[in-house]
Amino acid sequence: MSDSVKRINHVALVVEDLATALTFWRDALGLPVGHTESNPAEDVDIAFLPVGDSEIELLKPTDPESGIGKYLAKKGQGIHHICLEVTDIEATIQRLTGHGFEMINETPRIRPDGTRYAFVHPKSAFGVLVELYEA
């Protein structure tokens, strides 16, 4: 186990419609829906489905001009990013940039609930969009 990465906090999937996607993840696979929320700041509706010590996060863009909305239009439905929960987000960012990897957010952004997050640039992380998260 890494001393700094605790777990996969969630795997985020972009979907066209939450209710339709839930027929697969909830109804057929039997995952519970932990909660749902609207995030007007990022123009997404979200459903969180806990599984093990992680979550599947379904993201439905509410504005086609938003980042997620444009992603859906360009790439279609699918896996959007992996979020890693870390013990010290500043230290992790420092270690990544020290190794020459490029952040989208060099300083963590803060959500209304006080949790912090930062995205690593997918070109830097070999095609994978990685979110770092500290509770």
Next chain:
Amino acid sequence: MSDSVKRINHVALVVEDLATALTFWRDALGLPVGHTESNPAEDVDIAFLPVGDSEIELLKPTDPESGIGKYLAKKGQGIHHICLEVTDIEATIQRLTGHGFEMINETPRIRPDGTRYAFVHPKSAFGVLVELYEA
């Protein structure tokens, strides 16, 4: 928690080169490499990096004509699939097909170590390639 899905067993990433990808996942993020293996049956070299109760799995195709090799050529590096560990793979497949979802493998395939797996068709699962796995 679902009665049938225990956890995200792994998230699989397609990479061009294991050593290069490890500079991010192992050296910069600090994840340990659990083990590595060559899988000639599926034409991939694999590195497994445990994180929480899951793993990041790096897949490097060894044959450009293989399934993973063609995927890499067409889509580039990135997230390939999510593997869900289930308690009863036949029951899960039955539940999925009963809800109208389409499997790539309607009967589980068996690995040399006796574990069983089956893939859900990504068009059926809203663009996500989902592997089911029973230990």
